[in-house]
Amino acid sequence: MKFRFTCFTFLISTLISTFATADIQQDIIDIEGKMLDWRRHLHQNPELSNREFKTSSYVEKHLKALGLEVKTGIAYTGVVGILKGDKPGPTLALRADMDALPVTEQVDLSFVSKATxxxxGETIGVMHACGHDTHVAILMATAEVFAKNKADLEGTLMFIFQPAEEGAPGDEEGGAELMLAEGLFNDMKPDAAFGLHVWSKVNSGILAFRSGPFMAAVDDFELKVIGRQTHGSTPWSGIDPIVTAAQIINSVQTIVSRRTAITTAPAVVSFGAIKGGIRNNIIPDDVTMVGTIRNFDMDIRDDIHRHLGNIVSHVAQANDADVEFKINEGYPVTVNDPELAEKMLPSLYKIFGKDNVVDPGLITGAEDFSYFANEVPGMFFFLGITPQGKDASTAPSNHSPHFYVDEPALLNGVKAFVQLVQDY
Known part of the structure; x- marks a missing residue:
């Protein structure tokens, strides 16, 4: 009799769970129209990093209407909504970034951005050329779905709407790092954090994910080689910063090719700009250069910084030139926690199918979700948004003025977040 009762209780429990799942799935379907309206509004009203004032107000109004506890003004414009379920359970963080880019849109849409x-120091067009408008809309939709199903929610959800993922302007601070520095996780530290990003290099219906190191650490560097101006006909009368700069560029290539254990993790050191001189027969006083460093191992990152500093200073010294050199540390490596990934991958398979969850390999782009993943186990993945039937490899990339989002794919983002929370 006891066995029968236990089985009956289990059956009822399973039926209740099934009904709850059916209800929440219908809520996901029903939210699509609203989500696309939100996305289009945000797309027409993009704002640059640390300037997301209207965006954060838009999000705040929505979260308050859902009855969530809302915190604002974190890292200038960040918004966090707290939803406490009616049942005990873990605390999970779901994150969306809000900022747009200084890009003039060239996509033929009824809701094209005309913002500037x-x-x-220049007036430029502003566009959600990386899809952060979709991230905000997806998370707003996810918040509404769970708010409607609060009675069945086991635990607490933190909906993090983050500013300045693309980098704070000038000397300002910003983004995930500043949110954490201002105490985001001090009073409520989540057990895990989940984030997503739309990606044009993957077709709709496909999700890109890999366990362990996923996206690169990024730093930028700037240097000024200071020589002594002289006439081009008498180079011995001065100190040539152009020749010195050329030697620095060539020598820096050996950092990756000869000094870095690339079998451990790949790395890239690239110069992006060089400026010096104005006339063919005048050797200038100085040359300025800037570049970027990408890698997937923080120890290797430290080694690259050290090698780069040594080369810059010693090559300059060998040419009797002076040098001003600075590395601006950016985001650390984005690492998907292996234990969390193993536990939660089946949830993604439920939404996309196992064959449609693909490993894209290491991505040399960078993401400041990495700061959250350094504090708690993190899981970050890419949502395909290039229409099926089109060659995603030739689609305009994220940050392109031609960047295009296949809107029906966005509901997969909501489904993924909901499934991850339910299964966790």
Missing amino acids: AEYR
Whole structure:
């Protein structure tokens, strides 16, 4: 009799769970129209990093209407909504970034962005060329779905709407790092954090994910080689910063090719700009250069910094030139926690099918979700948004003025977040 009762109780429990799942799945379907309206509004009203004032207000209003506890002004414009379920359970963080880019949109849409802003002293177009408008809309939709199903929610959800993922302007601080520095996780530290990003290099219906190191650490560097101006006909009368700069560029290539254990993890050191001189027969006083460093191992990152500093200083010294050199540390490596990945991958398979969850390999792009994943186990994945039937490898990339989002794919983002929370 006891066995029968236990089985009956289990059956009822299973039926209740099934009904709850059916209800929440219908809520996901029903939210699609609203989500696309939100996305289009945000797309038409993009704002640059640390300037997401209207965006954060839009999000705040939505979260408050859902009855969530809302915190604002974190890292200038960040918004966090707290939803406490009616049942005990873990605390999970779901994150979306909000900022747009200084890009003039060239996509033929009824809701094309015509916004402009001042960037580095120039008036430029502003566009959600990386899809952060979709991330915000997906998370707003996810928040509404769970708010409607609060009675069945086991635990607490933190909906993090983060500013300045693309980098704070000038000397300002910002983004995930500043949110954490201002105490985001002090009073409520989640057991895990989940984040997603739309990606044009993957077709709709496909999700890209890999366990362990996923996206690169990124740093930028700037240096100024200071020589002594002289006439081009008498180079011995001065100190040539152009020749010195050329030697630095060539020598820096040996950092990856000869000094880095690339079998441990790949790395890239690239120069992006060089400026010096104005006339063919005048050797200038100085040359300025800037570049980027990408890698997937923090120890290797430290070694690259050290090698780069040594080469810059010693090559300059060998040419009797002076040098001003600075590395601006950016985001650390984005690492998907292996234990969390193993536990939660089956949840993604439920939504996309196992064959449609693909490993894209290491990605040399960078993401400041890495700061959250350094504090708690993190899981970050890419949502395909290039229409099926089109060659995703030739689709305009994220940050392109032609960047295009296949809107029906966005509901997969909501489904993924909901499934991850339910299964966790």
